[in-house]
Amino acid sequence: MARKRTLLKTLAKILVALCLIVAVGVAAALYVMNGKDKEHARFFNTGKAVNTFLGNYSKAVREGVEKKNPATVAALYSNAYASQGRGRWVMQPDGEQSDVAVSKVVAEGRQDFTKADIPEEVSRYFNTLASVQNIWTKIDMIEQIEPERRVTLRVKFILDGTGRQGEIFEDRHFYRWTLVNESSAAGEINWKITNDELIEGLRVAGDGGGYKDVNPASAGIDFKHSRDPKLDAEKYSAKMKFDIIEHGSGGVSAADYNNDDRPDIFFPDGVRSRLYKNVGDTATGEVRFADATSESGLEGIDQSNAGLFADVDNDGFPDLFVARYLAPNKFFHNNGDGTFTDRSKEMGLDLNSTSVTACFFDYDRDGFVDVASADYDGDGFPDLAVANDFGRKCLFHNNGDGTFTDAAKQAGVLDFSGGMGLAFGDFNDDGKFDLYTSNINSNQRWFGEDMTVSQYVRNVARTKWLLLDMPEYKKFYDLVGSDWVSIGKKIGAGNSLFRNRGDGTFATIEDSHTNRAGWGWSTTFLDMDNDTDLDIYAANGWITNKSKDDL
């Protein structure tokens, strides 16, 4: 009996001790979390204030150009501003390429700069501008941050303007700025530039006539892209988690379906996909298309994202494969007389053709966004590269026996980012296919989500994300080890260009001037000016942002 009581007592003691430990642990966790939340709030506040400051800088430049007065810009510099050995930044002609004249911004001399030197410097830049159309001043990369006190960052300054000779141009400058908070009031931030440094700057100028923006309707194309009404984000996005499907649609194919050597156009669409027959006159260069959707028997294809033509049965006429989301894919056989017959059922999925395999890898709703195919290692078997949204790239090496192995890590093209598209092309003419990837690039998002540590912990606990994500973290760790920081930088950096080393691996090209294109979607290699060098066209755009197509 006595032994039992002693045992109970001991148990009670242990229980009390455990409770105490848990209570202290929880209190400590809450304290740390609270501290972290405060730290985060300051961090967030800092980022927000930097974005506001950059916005003000854009405004100051626009106002200054209009008033021909550098004072608005100079006011953003600290009285304590000092850049040693900065030199004057001047524009130097750097050759002409196709229809474009290029100037480089270079630092001239090694003169120390103080605030007194700023107005003249700004005026000299203003003098190269007749008018300004658009200005963006954006965070390219935060390099150092002391919350609410000091920030060193790389700034991307883009100005679309018109020059004194009527030429239109785009300036694309990268600076390193140090910003210091000069407000004495607590919680208030008043940034001033205390130091600046030129990283690189380019002006590309031309007459804007290189590509004639033809009104599609005047060329017979009366198409307007529509999203699938079934993908109404309000109603369904909770189910689908992410509205990429709603916003992601809009492929386009240029294919000669009737073998008359004039490329036709197919627009996959959410509501009604359309086929336009090229009926232009190649002898005179007249461009004309005719809607052939009905006559070809392709009426009523909805919910589609991509339509790819390939002569699957080798009868000489390209058939059409339509990739659809949330609906069965479709396969249309080309009858050779300008009409198609729906043979989706008969064909099944086991088609023995690279191109169609690529199609089948497309858009199966699980994050696979796009596929490009090329024999990157020259072993005679086509390999596949896949861009995954919110993840890494896959490079499927064709083993030649009907199977593929993911070789992205060994090949060095993991390329962590929000992958959207990729393209193979031999840009340096060494006989090996290089790889260009388009990724969603936005450093602003950093500060866009006001997620605190405690919120994150609560969310993780509530949604069991951590458990669900654990295998992903593990995979991530296996692939890259603990080098998280560089991945973070990579994700912010945008598109990537990889050079094929020829031994089955790729080298990242750092200074190709092809990243930072924006929110990337489609990307393609082409020699646009027939100068024998491959150019890159990358289409950009996102829901409400101002979108731009970059080359």
Place this chain on the structure above:
Amino acid sequence: MDVARPTGSDCVKDSRGVGVADFDGDGRLDMVINNNNETPTLYLNNLRKSGNAVELKLVGTRSNRDAVGARVRLTASGKTMMRQVEAGSGYASEAMLPVHFGLGNAERIDAVEITWPSGIQQRFEGESLGAAFGVNRLIRIEEGTDTSRGVTVARSLRHSAAPASGDIASTSQTGGGSMH
């Protein structure tokens, strides 16, 4: 280097897919762009300084008929370039099947080498080039013909632009160079 604005190809729509093709048959690549919830954009290439070009339409006999996956190496003015036949590239997009080579100031083609998906290799050089291989043409090449009998001119390309600036050799670039 971003030349979208000075060349007039910087449309401000919410772009998705890009289809590249020579719609007007002038040897200069045009683009059609599908824009989300918008009318599409049709860019006709009007670059004044544009070099010669050649477009090769490959027809497989033992390989798949579109010759998807074929690699073509073309030599002109001492420079060898490579393209591959693709059906589907970029984001949900497909470019025209014929492969396009910009040739700069080159007035003739020196060699063409094709590796067909079937594994067959064909090399046209010197005598075997034949009369069909010329600049500013759309040329049809059938697989497996050792002589140039399977090579025919489908159409000539209406070339109106001035030659691209710079000499071919000096504009060739290596890995670390800037793209344009």
